[in-house]
Amino acid sequence: xxxxxxxxxxxxxxxxxxxxxxxxxxxxxxxxxxxxxxxxxxxxxxxxxxxxxxxxxxxxxxxxxxxxxxxxxxxxxxxxxxxxxxxxxxxxxxxxxxxxxxxxxxxxxxxxxxxxxxxxxxxxxxxxxxxxxxxxxxxxxxxxxxxxxxxxxxxxxxxxxxxxxxxxxxxxxxxxxxxxxxxxxxxxxxxxxxxxxxxxxxxxxxxxxxxxxxxxxxxxxxxxxxxxxxxxxxxxxxxxxxxxxxxxxxxxxxxxxxxxxxxxxxxxxxxxxxxxx
Amino acid sequence: xxxxxxxxxxxxxxxxxxxxxxxxxxxxxxxxxxxxxxxxxxxxxxxxxxxxxxxxxxxxxxxxxxxxxxxxxxxxxxxxxxxxxxxxxxxxxxxxxxxxxxxxxxxxxxx
Numbered sequence: 001x002x003x004x005x006x007x008x009x010x011x012x013x014x015x016x017x018x019x020x021x022x023x024x025x026x027x028x029x030x031x032x033x034x035x036x037x038x039x040x041x042x043x044x045x046x047x048x049x050x051x052x053x054x055x056x057x058x059x060x061x062x063x064x065x066x067x068x069x070x071x072x073x074x075x076x077x078x079x080x081x082x083x084x085x086x087x088x089x090x091x092x093x094x095x096x097x098x099x100x101x102x103x104x105x106x107x108x109x110x111x112x113x114x115x116x117x118x119x120x121x122x123x124x125x126x127x128x129x130x131x132x133x134x135x136x137x138x139x140x141x142x143x144x145x146x147x148x149x150x151x152x153x154x155x156x157x158x159x160x161x162x163x164x165x166x167x168x169x170x171x172x173x174x175x176x177x178x179x180x181x182x183x184x185x186x187x188x189x190x191x192x193x194x195x196x197x198x199x200x201x202x203x204x205x206x207x208x209x210x211x212x213x214x215x216x217x218x219x220x221x222x223x224x225x226x227x228x229x230x231x232x233x234x235x236x237x238x239x240x241x242x243x244x245x246x247x248x249x250x251x252x253x254x255x256x257x258x259x260x261x262x263x264x265x266x267x268x269x270x271x272x273x274x275x276x277x
Numbered sequence: 278x279x280x281x282x283x284x285x286x287x288x289x290x291x292x293x294x295x296x297x298x299x300x301x302x303x304x305x306x307x308x309x310x311x312x313x314x315x316x317x318x319x320x321x322x323x324x325x326x327x328x329x330x331x332x333x334x335x336x337x338x339x340x341x342x343x344x345x346x347x348x349x350x351x352x353x354x355x356x357x358x359x360x361x362x363x364x365x366x367x368x369x370x371x372x373x374x375x376x377x378x379x380x381x382x383x384x385x386x387x388x
Binding site for chain 2: 003007054055058059062063064066067130133134136137138140199202203204205208211218222224239240242
């Protein structure tokens, strides 16, 4: 039972953290909850379908289907996160001002929420398909299924707890800092996912360049450990990254940061705009 | 910006794709039965790309995982996957079946 709990929990930590962050980012925006939980539901449904067709998927594209699927899902998530940050950089000022908080944010922010809901759905889809497959296997095997299933469900609940802790941790940050904190978190999250996308392309042998390992800290902090796993999601920590992963990570960080700066309205222009209103 | 990132990935894809077609691949077979790998030890020559076909004879799914080889790949029940490896330096590379880590253990010996 404990084994099942650990396996399931390990798979859902990442999705749990992502859900918590997205909930915090969209907090107070009218109607955003429906987007986020819709994303979770869509992701879970998708995960069950992917698990059912796991064999067909891994056979696809000359045995590279699984990696391409994962890389594709990650790439879309990265683009959505980047887009959200850029959008927030442009409109964040309006959202941050207390006056605008609820109603207007929802009206103008729908698209941005949709992007985040998609990020949630993709996280649940990717991690959830492995959980679904694992639980499905337990049911199929019949070996002390009840016990293992209890472990699996407990693992899922722990994942939900991670979401809750992340969410409450974030919303306790004073409102004026929250925007900066979540922007940084989403940028780091996106960079980590982009690096992971690169590693799947390398695993599938689609990209062979820059495959040497840059460092090995698996002795100090293995990324399969609980803390390593959390860091892996939050900042993209990997204990044995390849050069390509590192390059993609840094490039994504830089790209999103620079794009956010460029998208942000000039302070003076914004003041003038505010004065005119 | 996202478009520059897409460019980057595309560029990486293009450079990699050229090198990806490997002619002198070493093919290895590995099967999983009763949550154990057979053979538990594989042998392959160094500095040559390797393809391992992992056949899962159990009805339950398994995840072929190796930190040393940087591989994490699910194999459904009664199914098979192909694990592709870059040319490796001599050494012993361990792998496990993540869903049954207690019994499913193996290693690839590159020499």
